[in-house]
Amino acid sequence: MRLVVARCSARYTGRLTAHLPLATRLLVVKADGSVLLHSDGGSYKPLNWMSPPCTMSAAEPDEESAARGVTAVWTVQHQKSDDRLEIDLYDVVHDSDHDLGVDPGLVKDGVEAHLQELLAAQIELLGTGHSLVRREYMTAIGPVDILARDADGGTVAVEIKRRGEIDGVEQLTRYLELLNRDPLLSPVRGVFAAQEIKPQARVLAGDRGIDCLVLDYDAMRGVDDPDSRLF
Amino acid sequence: MRLVVARCSARYTGRLTAHLPLATRLLVVKADGSVLLHSDGGSYKPLNWMSPPCTMSAAEPDEESAARGVTAVWTVQHQKSDDRLEIDLYDVVHDSDHDLGVDPGLVKDGVEAHLQELLAAQIELLGTGHSLVRREYMTAIGPVDILARDADGGTVAVEIKRRGEIDGVEQLTRYLELLNRDPLLSPVRGVFAAQEIKPQARVLAGDRGIDCLVLDYDAMRGVDDPDSRLF
DNA sequence: ATGTAGATGTCGGGA
DNA sequence: TCCCGACGTCTACAT
Known part of the structure; x- marks a missing residue:
């Protein structure tokens, strides 16, 4: 699991089209390639996300983006549909990687x-x-x-x-x-x-x-x- | 926003009763006090969580828990119901705090x-x-x-x-x-x-x-x- | 405040 | 695999 805190903007196209204006957020990249984009409030639902199965690829920004201050562009593409999440990263405040292993999962006691x-x-x-x-x-x-x-x-x-x-x-x-x-x-x-x-x-x-x-x-x-x- | 990666177990009581066996997970504490417990897979839904408004308090473990290796006990209590999430933290792998500011939120393009x-x-x-x-x-x-x-x-x-x-x-x-x-x-x-x-x-x-x-x-x-x- | 319909719903079970 | 229903559903909007 990779944790990144960064100023970023994002665009999503899939079931709907939406975008996130520039702000500082938490980006979580899970082991299965899924990505969550969280703000510092609200509920457990991320502002934006990509569910597995999907692949995340990081790339250099093009010249125009770089001039705007973009330091990296992440593209998260769903593997079975044409859902796609693109994230422009500006200032990266934090970046760390952690090996969590498999989770036994929630046990409901009804x-x-x-x-x-x-x-x-x-x-x-x-x-x-x-x-x-x-x-x-x-x-x-x-x-x-x-x-x-x-x-x-x-x-x-x-x-x-x-x-x-x-x-x-x-x-x-x-x-x-x-x-x-x-x-x-x-x-x-x-x-x-x-x-x-x-x-x-x-x-x-x-x-x-x-x-x-x-x-x-x-x-x-x-x-x-x-x-x-x-x- | 506080990010903690730690081996932990958790219990939830509220609409249902459930528990999480010991494993390494991501714990997110948001500015509004809400807490998310994420594994390194699955979708955007946390394994367990507490929605705002709620208060999170960290305490020393009691003797019995400490003997088991618990280093801290977090209690997250909902403010309007008796929903409660208790987390036993064992080894803490990562712990960092970040000021994210307010988020403009998702803009859906109709x-x-x-x-x-x-x-x-x-x-x-x-x-x-x-x-x-x-x-x-x-x-x-x-x-x-x-x-x-x-x-x-x-x-x-x-x-x-x-x-x-x-x-x-x-x-x-x-x-x-x-x-x-x-x-x-x-x-x-x-x-x-x-x-x-x-x-x-x-x-x-x-x-x-x-x-x-x-x-x-x-x-x-x-x-x-x-x-x-x-x- | 309260009820109702939509969701990038997610998640699990059964055919 | 698809289909269907429950969910700690959550969420916004209408009344």
Whole structure:
């Protein structure tokens, strides 16, 4: 990812035609060639941008542009359409490059969050004698949904999904690997809990010594939700 | 505008609950306090963000977090709702601050509107003997871009787009259906005019008995625009 | 302030 | 791949 802060102007042609007058802005060039042009306010939407797949090429300004003070011209061309973004750079205030690597991406906890609450409140669904240690137990690679103790005092890490698939088992495996390095917690047992667990995920979990727990959302709500107990 | 590149994890609670596992990302803090969290790919949408009005406060990590390697905790709180974004920063790779000033903002060049003006002024591009009835001819379902008469006195409805795609043909079809119910106008012929017409749209138009007209914007401006006639 | 339609919408899922 | 619907939609404009 390349970060440039510069006085610049820009033109965009594609679904519409538009231009940006001269001002100081942040230019972000991502690893996939996409470009964002941000001002110091507004929302998360850039003033102007080019989505991937696209290619960015920097060129010397022509004589006329150079005379106006342009130091570089960036052309960002979309690869599948004729969308094109041209940026004239004037004074460059900042220019740096960073290797960010791949991003695991956002994890949305919608129904998942509710399942987590319910299971935390009904922790004995894990087995008689279980007790809750903590929800969203923080680790360096993200929060473990539920940490609990079983009847024998052993630690249990629970990963909760709406639909239990292979990647959820992988996630729990990573957590277990990390948690088991902590002598205060080890040995940590894993429980993969979901409303529905795919056969492949169940097989993989079994292979990893991870228990599977199918959660009955409605039944759990029925126990916990006052609205469902009115009768 | 503050730019930080750092390994970080984040949690968002508000309309939904979500979290970002540990990874290296770009953090942008804008002058209005809004915060963007970008990965090195994807489109212009950040992985996570907080829109203004909001306040960002940085704090020391608690003991437990510090033990995990957290060097700072940012809390971004929306001012009108209980939306909240919490960011744990680990290794900070880059941190810089820049004064960008106010931005004049994006100027959209209404090419479609301009094309309509130009075609109205050069209505014979539809064919010899055509005359303009009206621009923005109002109907119950919206304005028809141009209504004209051909050499034989027949009515012609023109839909103008910069890029001619299927939905434009559908739109014109709806207008034609409506206009053809009017005995004073019927039969009404349709013309789909655009700078560029996609093959699918051309096929659909043909199927509906709608003529296609490719507009040469530069040539039309050359005829009409005094700035281009100076020589 | 509030509701509604458009967006360079973006993004994900299913056929 | 295209099509369709949801979105932390956002945004401007109308009332």
